[in-house]
Amino acid sequence: MTAGTVDVRDETVEVWDGRLRLRVKVAGDGPPLVYFHPLSGLAWESLLDQLAQRHTVYAPEHPGTTPGEPQAIAQVHTFTELLLVYEETIRALGLENPAAAGESFGGMVAADLAATFPRLLSKLVLAAPLGLWRDDAPIPLMQMVAGPPEELPKYLFAHPDSDAARAAMALPADPALIPAAIAQRTWNVGCTTKFAWPIADHGLGRRLHRIRVPTLVLWGREDALVPAAYAAEFGSRIAGSQVEVIDDCGHAVAVDQPERAWTAISKFLDG
Amino acid sequence: MKVSMFEQVPYRYTPEGFENHYSSAVTAPYQIVEPELLQESLLSAYAELMHAARAGFDGVCVTEHSQSSYDMSPNPDLLASAIAYGTRAEGLDVAITVLGRSLGKTREPLKIAEEYALLDAITGGRLIAGFPVGLSYDANLNAALPAVETRERYREHRELILRAWSEPEPFPWNGRYEKYGQVNIWPRPIQQPHPPIWVPGTGSPGTLRDILSRDYAFVYLSWDGPKLTGRQVFDRYWELADELGRDRNPYRLAFLQVVAVSETDERAEKEYAKHLESHYRSGPGAIPHTALAVPGYAEPAAIEGMLRSAGPGGMLARLRTATYKELVDSQVAIVGSPATVADQIEAFVREFRIGNLMVMLQNGSMPRDLTEKNISLFAEQVLPRLRPIWDDEGWENHWWPRARQESPAGLGQQESPAGLGQQESRV
Numbered sequence: 001m002t003a004g005t006v007d008v009r010d011e012t013v014e015v016w017d018g019r020l021r022l023r024v025k026v027a028g029d030g031p032p033l034v035y036f037h038p039l040s041g042l043a044w045e046s047l048l049d050q051l052a053q054r055h056t057v058y059a060p061e062h063p064g065t066t067p068g069e070p071q072a073i074a075q076v077h078t079f080t081e082l083l084l085v086y087e088e089t090i091r092a093l094g095l096e097n098p099a100a101a102g103e104s105f106g107g108m109v110a111a112d113l114a115a116t117f118p119r120l121l122s123k124l125v126l127a128a129p130l131g132l133w134r135d136d137a138p139i140p141l142m143q144m145v146a147g148p149p150e151e152l153p154k155y156l157f158a159h160p161d162s163d164a165a166r167a168a169m170a171l172p173a174d175p176a177l178i179p180a181a182i183a184q185r186t187w188n189v190g191c192t193t194k195f196a197w198p199i200a201d202h203g204l205g206r207r208l209h210r211i212r213v214p215t216l217v218l219w220g221r222e223d224a225l226v227p228a229a230y231a232a233e234f235g236s237r238i239a240g241s242q243v244e245v246i247d248d249c250g251h252a253v254a255v256d257q258p259e260r261a262w263t264a265i266s267k268f269l270d271g
Numbered sequence: 272m273k274v275s276m277f278e279q280v281p282y283r284y285t286p287e288g289f290e291n292h293y294s295s296a297v298t299a300p301y302q303i304v305e306p307e308l309l310q311e312s313l314l315s316a317y318a319e320l321m322h323a324a325r326a327g328f329d330g331v332c333v334t335e336h337s338q339s340s341y342d343m344s345p346n347p348d349l350l351a352s353a354i355a356y357g358t359r360a361e362g363l364d365v366a367i368t369v370l371g372r373s374l375g376k377t378r379e380p381l382k383i384a385e386e387y388a389l390l391d392a393i394t395g396g397r398l399i400a401g402f403p404v405g406l407s408y409d410a411n412l413n414a415a416l417p418a419v420e421t422r423e424r425y426r427e428h429r430e431l432i433l434r435a436w437s438e439p440e441p442f443p444w445n446g447r448y449e450k451y452g453q454v455n456i457w458p459r460p461i462q463q464p465h466p467p468i469w470v471p472g473t474g475s476p477g478t479l480r481d482i483l484s485r486d487y488a489f490v491y492l493s494w495d496g497p498k499l500t501g502r503q504v505f506d507r508y509w510e511l512a513d514e515l516g517r518d519r520n521p522y523r524l525a526f527l528q529v530v531a532v533s534e535t536d537e538r539a540e541k542e543y544a545k546h547l548e549s550h551y552r553s554g555p556g557a558i559p560h561t562a563l564a565v566p567g568y569a570e571p572a573a574i575e576g577m578l579r580s581a582g583p584g585g586m587l588a589r590l591r592t593a594t595y596k597e598l599v600d601s602q603v604a605i606v607g608s609p610a611t612v613a614d615q616i617e618a619f620v621r622e623f624r625i626g627n628l629m630v631m632l633q634n635g636s637m638p639r640d641l642t643e644k645n646i647s648l649f650a651e652q653v654l655p656r657l658r659p660i661w662d663d664e665g666w667e668n669h670w671w672p673r674a675r676q677e678s679p680a681g682l683g684q685q686e687s688p689a690g691l692g693q694q695e696s697r698v
Contacts, residue, residue: 064419070571073419077447146412146565179578183571190419190567198415 006052008044015088019075022089023066025059028052032098033269034090034121035059036106038252039145039196041188045168047254050262054269055099060089064191067184079195079202082109083116090120099269101125104226104251105192108200111234114215115207124215125265126234127253128226130200137229142198144225145189158222158250168255208237215241216268220249220256242268272620272660273671275330275368276323276646277527277629279342280316280350283636284308285553289340290591295557297412299340313343315639317353322643323632324358326650330366330399331358332527332629335373336406337413341554341635348372348386355394366672367394368629370471370490371401375421376410380428380449381456384435388460396461396674402429402487403471404478408562418567424448437464467670469525469627474504475573476511483508483515483523488627488670490525494555495585496601497528497619505623521626521661522668528616529604530630532648536607542641543634544595547604550635556590604634609652616657626661627670 008027015022025042033055035048042061051057063085064073076082086109090098100121102110107129114121133139144155153160153169171178195202215238219231228245235243244264249257285295286303293300320331333350336342344350351369358365367390372383391398404410404425411418427446434442434454441455460466471490472478482489491497491504509519517523531543564574586593586601598604605615620628632649633642 067571074423142412142415146408146559146561148559148561179575180571182578183574186564186566186574187571188566190417190565193567194417194419197411197417 006049011058011093013089013092015092016075016081016085020063020072020085021069022063022085023061024089024093025061026056028055028057030055032056032058032093032095034086034095034098034100034110036086036100036102036109037062038104038106039189039192040185041065041192043168045254046258047262047265050266051101054266058093058095058098060086062188062192065184065188070187070191073191073194076194079112082195083113086113087117087120097122099123099125101127101265102129103127103254105130105196105200107131108196108204111211112202112204112207114213115204115210118210118212121213123269124211124213125218125268126215127218127261128220128223128251129217129230129234130196130226131202131204132230132233133199133201134229134233137227139200139226141193141196141200141225145193155225156250156252156255158220158248158256162256164255164258165252168252205233205237208234209239211238211241214268214271216264217241217243218253218261218264219243219245220251220253221245221247222249223251225251272521272625272657273329273366273627273668274654274657275332275366275627275629276320276328277332277334277368277370277631278316278320278323278633279334279336279631280313280344281341281550281554281633281635282309282343283312283315283638285340285549285635287549289553290557293557294559294562295341295554296336296339296408296559297562299338303340309343315642316633317350318639319633319642319646320350320354321357323646323650324354324363324365325361326646327654328365328646328650330368330629332368332370332399334370334401335403335409337409339558341550341557346372346386348390351390352386352393355390355397359394364397366397366399368399368469369401370469371403373403373405373409374428374432375403375425376405376414376416377428378414378416380431381435381451381454383428384432385456385458387432387466388436388456388458391460391462391466392458394672394674396466397672398460398462398466399469399670399672400466401469401471401490406563407565407568408558411565411568412562418565420448421568433465436460462673467672469670474500474507476507477573479508479511480515483512483517486517486669488523488525490527490629492527493529493603493631494551494590495587496598496603497526497623498600498602500585501602501619501623505625509624519624520666520669521624521664522666522670524623524625525627525629525670526620526623526625527629527631528602529634530612530616530632530645530649530653531604531606531634532609532612532645532653534608534648536611539606539608539611540595543604543606543637543645546637546641547598547606547634548593548595550637551590551593551598551603554635555587556593560588609648612649613653613656616653617660620657620660626666626668628657 107126108131157165333347533539
């Protein structure tokens with residue numbers, strides 16, 4: 001598979017005592033970086049191309065989201081088990097202290113991996129992660145997931161009508177492929193929200209102090225899913241972390257403001 | 272065949288045009304409710320169920336929905352318990368069908384086991400136990416359980432309930448979702464190892480296969496419009512029955528039909544049309560489609576199948592704007608004189624081999640007097656034509672409470688507890 005300018009290949013790793021064969025998309029060259037995708041599954045967006053310019057990017061597909069293997073999700077009972085699965089995956093791939101980046105749901109996974117296994121990762125990029133809850137800043141995850149599809153963009157993007165936002169939501173041009181694409185995307189959300197429902201709070205806030213690696217917390221000021229108030233919340237709980245809140249930017253940071261997001265991320269990863 | 276009266280518990284005074292502004296489930300605005308009208312809506316449902324039992328129906332049925340304006344029955348066992356006691360006290364020989372407590376939604380499955388057992392015990396074994404998965408909005412939004420776990424939970428809870436009913440000794444349960452050190456429920460069902468089990472569903476092949484292989488009865492509802500979807504669902508059911516080596520005993524199939532009957536066809540339309548139309552628009556029609564399939568509730572293949580088979584589709588997707596004519600043409604509702612109604616019901620019952628029929632005779636804003644007229648007319652003039660339909664084929668109804676079959680004289684004075692059966696007899 002080729003996306004943009006980078007060659008992307010599939011690797012499959014057997015983990016979880018043989019109960020899971022996890023598909024990992026791999027691209028690029030350089031020190032390893034593991035990327036954890038958001039709620040709707042892995043899409044090879046331009047951020048991944050950019051990351052692959054200086055890293056070997058490993059992007060695992062959340063259990064159950066690989067086409068043809070929907071019931072793999074049943075093999076992972078709890079969020080704790082999901083973290084163990086990913087820790088095994090990183091070892092199975094033979095990665096030594098990779099950097100990790102995650103968006104939204106993937107940010108929650110990356111953050112909790114770093115908190116649970118303090119020596120596993122070397123650097124952490126968290127783009128609008130789920131994982132905390134404040135009563136004064138409720139996260140309308142249930143409303144978004146169970147709401148009408150036409151309202152989805154308003155939760156994700158500061159500019160739902162932009163070309164980038166439309167491209168991110170696009171369905172296949174061939175009408176014959178649309179039902180399968182909708183079905184897969186819908187199921188993917190079911191597989192990720194299994195560990196985020198109805199409130200994505202597994203006590204991460206009580207573990208964030210365990211994160212000991214350089215961390216970038218990236219947020220869109222107009223995030224309509226996970227309000228930007230959570231940026232400071234992550235920042236204050238992760239010692240030495242760096243917080244960047246981008247103006248005119250929604251939840252899907254890398255879609256709404258790709259250049260500013262990449263500037264912040266590349267500077268951090270190079271630093 | 273067996274004919275039961277099915278009743279939901281709607282708030283009967285939703286304002287006109289409700290469906291243009293609100294959902295009837297999950298976020299239905301409670302501010303519209305007037306306390307007196309609430310009480311009247313609730314009590315009318317109890318009264319109408321008793322009226323049906325007295326009128327000679329074989330059974331009465333109730334169901335469960337939470338956080339909804341069209342069915343204020345968060346635990347149907349509460350309603351069923353009152354009706355169970357009332358019918359027993361009056362010596363009325365009716366089955367009580369709870370259609371039921373949702374096994375995929377509950378966080379306390381043993382409560383369902385206990386409540387059903389209690390109902391079966393106080394009725395002397397007249398319970399039909401509904402084992403629904405639960406609607407997605409109820410399980411995944413109201414009860415907020417992860418959608419992808421709904422069916423796993425359902426299967427585990429079903430095994431636990433069945434075992435809790437029939438295992439003589441206390442046992443530990445180390446399930447994926449439930450852990451108990453000692454399961455030993457009191458009471459247990461009179462009908463052993465379990466009451467008849469009915470499973471409502473939308474007719475997906477997986478569900479039908481599961482029902483048939485376990486020898487339960489499948490329940491289908493008319494809200495999709497049987498003229499549009501019945502052929503596909505019922506044919507699939509009987510074909511799967513053949514494939515799985517099950518007989519074509521019509522009592523394997525239960526069907527819920529909305530019916531409104533009056534002296535003449537014209538009068539029926541005049542009396543019922545506005546209630547039916549407003550009910551389907553502001554009740555089931557005002558459930559957001561996305562809330563009926565929260566991501567994870569249906570597997571990708573099932574979603575893809577639904578999207579591909581869009582075709583003419585059932586009425587369910589169009590109920591929010593349904594007209595009276597559409598409801599009648601698609602047979603969501605059968606409306607007319609006793610003869611008209613009986614003709615139409617008899618035709619599809621024979622065509623699709625339905626042995627257990629439920630009729631829904633109250634809808635939305637229908638007042639109690641009109642509902643009771645509907646019940647009485649149906650019982651007096653329609654029901655007698657339907658009851659003998661399968662007699663000539665000689666099938667046994669294994670999906671009907673056994674206590675009743677063992678005491679054909681009924682549960683009147685002979686079987687009811689001292690002092691309860693005295694004033695009884697059918698009214």
